[in-house]
Amino acid sequence: MSEVEQASPEPDSYVCERVRRALAADPRVGELGITVRVVGRRAFVSGSVATPERRQAISTVVTEVLPAYEVQNDVAVTPLEPGSEIEMLG
Numbered sequence: 001m002s003e004v005e006q007a008s009p010e011p012d013s014y015v016c017e018r019v020r021r022a023l024a025a026d027p028r029v030g031e032l033g034i035t036v037r038v039v040g041r042r043a044f045v046s047g048s049v050a051t052p053e054r055r056q057a058i059s060t061v062v063t064e065v066l067p068a069y070e071v072q073n074d075v076a077v078t079p080l081e082p083g084s085e086i087e088m089l090g
Contacts, residue, residue, distance in 0.1 A: 005039045006007070010057060012039070015038045015043075016038050018065060019038075019043065019045075019061075019062055019066065020034070020063050022061050022064075022065045023061055023062070026061050028054075028060070029061055031059045034046050034047040034058060041069050043062055043066055043069045043071050043074055044072045044074060044076060045062055045073050047082075049077060050078065051077065055073065055075045055077055058073060058075055
């Protein structure tokens with residue numbers, strides 16, 4: 001057996017945490033409130049964001065972090081109410 005075959009797979013909870021950290025840290029997304037669930041080789045993301053571009057960026061980041069996984073993006077786009085602003089962190 002090769003080293004790759006002998007290595008045990010990363011637990012789903014670790015995979016979820018890697019994705020959550022990437023979504024929070026990536027400037028295209030910067031979201032802390034996205035839920036990530038992994039089942040086998042499928043990643044499910046849910047929550048809400050203010051723009052369709054941010055929703056697409058979430059799919060992009062998850063695919064970059066987990067290129068061998070199928071990504072299901074269930075994130076809803078909920079536009080900001082008039083007078084609301086997007087908080088820029090950093």
